[in-house]
Amino acid sequence: MADNLTKKQAQDLSKKLMRKPKLVWDALSKTEQGKAMKFAEGYKSFLDNAKTERRAVAEAEKLALAAGFAPIGEAGDNGLVYKVWKNKCIIFARLGNRPVAEGLHIVASHIDSPRLDMKANPLYEDVDMAFFKTHYYGGIRKHQWFARPLALHGVAVNGKGESIDIRLGEDPNDPVFTVLDLLPHLARKLQAGKSLATAFEAERMNILLGSLPLGPEKTSDRFKLMAMNLLHEKYGLVEEDFLTAEIEAVPAGKAKDVGLDRSLIGAYGQDDRSCSYCAIQALMKLRKKPEFTGLAFLVDKEEIGSEGNTGAKSKFLETFIADLLELTGEGASARNIGSALMNSKALSGDVAPALDPDYQSVHEKNNAAKLGYGICMTKYTGSGGKSGASDAHAEHLGYVRKVFEDNKIVWQIGQLGKVDEGGGGTIAKFLAAHGMDVVDCGPPILGMHSPFEIGSKADMYMAFKAYSAFFEAG
Template identity: 50%
Template sequence: YYGGVKRYQWASIPLSLHGSVVLANGKTVDIAIGEEPDQPVFVVPDLLPHLWRKSQAKRKAPDVMKGEDMNILVASRPVDDEKAKEKVKLAVLDHLNRKYGMVEEDFVSAEIEAVPSGPARDVGIDRSMIGSYGQDDRVCAYTSLEAIMGIKTPERTALALFVDKEEIGSDSNTGIKSRFFQNFVGDLLALSDPDYADSALRRALARSKCLSSDVNAGINPSFKEVHEAQNAALIGRGIVITKFTGSGGKYTANDASAEFVGEIRNMLNKAKVPWQYGALGKVDEGGGGTIAKHLAELDMDVIDAGTALISMHSPFEISSKVDVWSTYRAFEEFFKIR
């Protein structure tokens, strides 16, 4: 499994498979199974309650479904060959070979994810909310992309950066810890001065301003005790501005300056964009981080800003349409900043 999830939430729900496979001949094949009405779905089968009392029922919640229990049910029909061993496995491999040209070894060079199957849905009798998997952090990626694609030529260079691996530490060459961003800005500088000094790159980054667009936790009415009500977000109140993240008193956090917070607050107020302040839970309850601290290491001003969610990291996260719109509007105004 990937990142911080409650594993038990993933049992006995329809799953779809998405990803890509690099075959032995170097060809890349994309796979998407389980989203269309005429396609099959997959499932992690759970234990029936009739037989769980002495085993699963005695486990604490984090271990109700252990990582090794999350086996996906893929097929059950065997090949018609009495001499064959692992008949169901051979049937699956035969299907994959005919459909995608795959052989078993190709799984080594594959990235295939099992995710909840089904489209986003309106939530509530008033249709005021959106429910879907993966709103953390596609809701901020979507609003960032829409905002930057909608603006005309800005007075200052505007950039929307989309990075991977945030949920597992931002490592690897597709995470924010990589040198991709710095290299890209260096390439921009080289267009105007092919012989630019490294100090010019450092100054350009230090003079930059950044919204780290990531979601925050909206108060769940059933579990209000984990939040500090005076510093917690509510869905339907606008984009959430978070001065600092981390846990246990800002540990491993970015901490935006008061001056930059004031600049962003004034920008939102002037544009009449609904916004609210929010921290991620009580100071000693838990916490979390974003890519903001890694960007702050480049000396730029950074603050976290994004949509509040209920049931974050679950197979069906909840957002408010008002908040999605205000997030888009906030990013749109930010890209116009002078």
């Protein structure tokens, strides 16, 4: 058969039968490239103001109010509603033409990211310096958190039951904080001869607060007293308030353009505030009333298994569906709630690991996402033999594929590294537990879980367009 084909016929057949990945920048017009760059500016601002789950909820709520959304109990007749739960997760809905019980189009993502949490009794002094003790949250590589500027964010509830907002290290006039690292000259036994997993000990990840004493030389704990006094002057805190506080250390500083061409974004928390931002922007900027009710669901606790009453395992989604059914007059019966969930189609908005040029050996290149090649569908995550995976059905993949192709979305498909190399999870399986069809779908990221993750402005823009198309699909 090969002998009977001309070169042109072979090229035409290859074009018809073979798949060729597309670079987003090649697919976008000059006008669209400009839109991608502009979209990135709003995204960077969101990252700067949403470094914790609480701040992400507050920032998302601001965007929603500006777009005409209202709390579901106070909604008008425009069909734009939202609900906040525990200040750590938020859900938005744009009512569609069809009854809620016939199903929704859901984009769900998480707004928590790996970080350092303060312990319940964090404050101590040693060698004439004051420190906070920490306990890391989520899957971090501990060495990446040493010797870098950190900011403190959180809330403390005092003895009167008042919530005190804490934010230190982000304003240009603020001090920053850090975890001390060992100089290479003395690291031979403690670090250099050990594996990376054991060389950097979690109990050494203490936040340096200062070195100025308060009081005369014989004053007890005067470095600790200095830190406590400054926190009391600024926030009215006493040491006992740490027992009822949530204080997080995150990388200080703003999201930055990366590269001579400014095509990339470097920032903390792009996993997974990238999908969260793209989802809410897509829902808020729909051009018309969708056929199915669109829902953007932003949750907490994904990085530690979606546990607790603000994670994807909670009842928040079902409760909000019940609210929608009441709002539309369908009735919040158990049957209607179940039908709405089981009839829904979902994208689990979570980032994919991008093929790293310097560490290609951990990827299987034929099935690895590439930076700049658009939003990535991930059929399954888990580990080894797909353990813990949702594993999307071919029919749902086909549906999403057609939506993307019909709307000229540049997309790719990938997986989380080589088989048996590692693994991970998303909230997809917790959505699937309701009976809905779901697939992971988000932009690829380099340096995932690091304090400075790298994403492509082209991929972020394409994620926004992909989620928009999904919300608008019939």
